[in-house]
Amino acid sequence: MTVHASHRLLARRLGIDTHSENVVFMRKDCPVCRSEGFASHNRVALAAADRHVIATLYQVESSLLDRDEAGLSDATWLNLGLHAGDHITVRHAPPVSSLSLVRGRIFGHSLEDVALREIISDIVAGRYSPIEISSFITACAAKPLSLNEICGLTGAMVEVGERLIWDKPIVADKHSVGGLPGNRTTPIVVAIATALGLTMPKTSSRAITSPAGTADAMETMAPVILDERKIREVVDREGGCIVWGGAIRLSPADDILIRVERALDIDSHGQMIASVLSKKIAAGATHLVIDMPVGPTAKVRDAETAAILSADLLSVASRFGIQARVVLGDGRQPVGRGIGPALEARDVLAVLKGDKDAPQDLRDRALVLAGAVLELCGQAATGNGKARAAAVLDDGRAWAKFERICAAQGGMRVPPISRYRRDVTAMADGEVSNIDNRRLARLAKLAGAPEDKAAGIELRVRLGDKVSRGDRLFTLHADADGELAYATSYADMNADIIQLAGT
Numbered sequence: 001m002t003v004h005a006s007h008r009l010l011a012r013r014l015g016i017d018t019h020s021e022n023v024v025f026m027r028k029d030c031p032v033c034r035s036e037g038f039a040s041h042n043r044v045a046l047a048a049a050d051r052h053v054i055a056t057l058y059q060v061e062s063s064l065l066d067r068d069e070a071g072l073s074d075a076t077w078l079n080l081g082l083h084a085g086d087h088i089t090v091r092h093a094p095p096v097s098s099l100s101l102v103r104g105r106i107f108g109h110s111l112e113d114v115a116l117r118e119i120i121s122d123i124v125a126g127r128y129s130p131i132e133i134s135s136f137i138t139a140c141a142a143k144p145l146s147l148n149e150i151c152g153l154t155g156a157m158v159e160v161g162e163r164l165i166w167d168k169p170i171v172a173d174k175h176s177v178g179g180l181p182g183n184r185t186t187p188i189v190v191a192i193a194t195a196l197g198l199t200m201p202k203t204s205s206r207a208i209t210s211p212a213g214t215a216d217a218m219e220t221m222a223p224v225i226l227d228e229r230k231i232r233e234v235v236d237r238e239g240g241c242i243v244w245g246g247a248i249r250l251s252p253a254d255d256i257l258i259r260v261e262r263a264l265d266i267d268s269h270g271q272m273i274a275s276v277l278s279k280k281i282a283a284g285a286t287h288l289v290i291d292m293p294v295g296p297t298a299k300v301r302d303a304e305t306a307a308i309l310s311a312d313l314l315s316v317a318s319r320f321g322i323q324a325r326v327v328l329g330d331g332r333q334p335v336g337r338g339i340g341p342a343l344e345a346r347d348v349l350a351v352l353k354g355d356k357d358a359p360q361d362l363r364d365r366a367l368v369l370a371g372a373v374l375e376l377c378g379q380a381a382t383g384n385g386k387a388r389a390a391a392v393l394d395d396g397r398a399w400a401k402f403e404r405i406c407a408a409q410g411g412m413r414v415p416p417i418s419r420y421r422r423d424v425t426a427m428a429d430g431e432v433s434n435i436d437n438r439r440l441a442r443l444a445k446l447a448g449a450p451e452d453k454a455a456g457i458e459l460r461v462r463l464g465d466k467v468s469r470g471d472r473l474f475t476l477h478a479d480a481d482g483e484l485a486y487a488t489s490y491a492d493m494n495a496d497i498i499q500l501a502g503t
Helices: 031-036 074-079 099-106 113-124 130-142 147-159 186-195 214-219 228-238 252-264 269-282 303-319 341-353 360-376 385-394 397-409 437-446 481-493
Strands: 008-013 023-027 043-048 051-060 069-072 087-092 172-176 200-204 240-244 287-294 323-330 420-425 430-435 456-459 472-478 498-501
Touching (some): 008 074, 023 031, 069 087, 099 130, 113 130, 113 147, 172 200, 172 360, 186 360, 186 385, 228 240, 287 303, 323 360, 341 397, 360 385, 437 481
Parallel strands (some): 008 069
Antiparallel strands (some): 456 472
């Protein structure tokens, strides 16, 4: 197709972080806007050489841009592979036919496998705006997905990304459904399982709305951004790894959907299952243990919800050839003391090294999950998994294996220490009767986590502890005095994050 000169604009990187969303800024009086009749919030097709993206247009009327310039967000610039001085062409985005399938779901029609593949392919290709993605998420939440639809969505999310295939009869994995601060059991579980000869290539997520993901905490101890060749090298050498899955595009639709779900505060049953299992299937898992904390301020609130979710997780996993086991846990309070990447990493290291003051709840939860992995994969008899895992932890084999995994991934690091700290103390005598997980996570984020790796919260109490007026409940950690002030203000206004019952 011949491109008219009026469709070409000089590309300019504006240094605006729009995360993964493609955004372009153009002058309202620029030749392309005038000839094409563009308006703000239009979806437009951008092209440079052999690369193409669909972007959301925002118009400016100031001198921020010249008439012949297009200002690009960082994501758009990188996705188009641009360099200073490059030009792009801009046209109306073609219609997205799969949106009619979404509209059909809104009006009660079921989605077949082929329809789900088309929708997910368009979402990953960037053809859907955030508003259109939210309509798909809402359509799948208002009328819950059937089991067949959940399987179709899971398969579609796997197909649009990369897959890791391992020449092993058993490939172990572990996943937490989330919603509980701390709970950084994965590095401990991987170290124990691989020390006993299991293959466990763990691909983990970064935080989206939480104070830390496994990849964020692990990154304070070793590099986590590895390509597929390096991942295979580490796994061949040590039997396992703990890396960021985003570097190799495993189920790339998942992060896109989760980001919009969180903004809408929608976490539907079917999409949660597809989210968990698509990444495990793509990572090549054959055996999976799922950690499911249950509590009033956890993601899974009650036993009835846990039973339904567990049954469907196991059913869908079975259809994809994965042997799975769900392990329920106490979700009434955080696991470990640290909330935030470096603080959680320090808990992990304390448990692995066998420090006498290591958080015992984290140790116990990791041993329960590691024991479940060993039993599921045939490395321990039923009921003996936790004891075998404890032996590997106590005699130093798990710590030695973890050190070797970190070295293979690029070298062990020392987690950073915060510059600013402030204790939050009890206002009265009492017994700790309730801990609000959600507000604790919010508080840790206000302190700077996960962007500031050393920021977060260090818990000093657990449920049932008796405290006196002036005793420390938790310590805020921050790398900037402004963020410490934000967190302190929130803590002062939410003094019931940790509730005390009178003694």
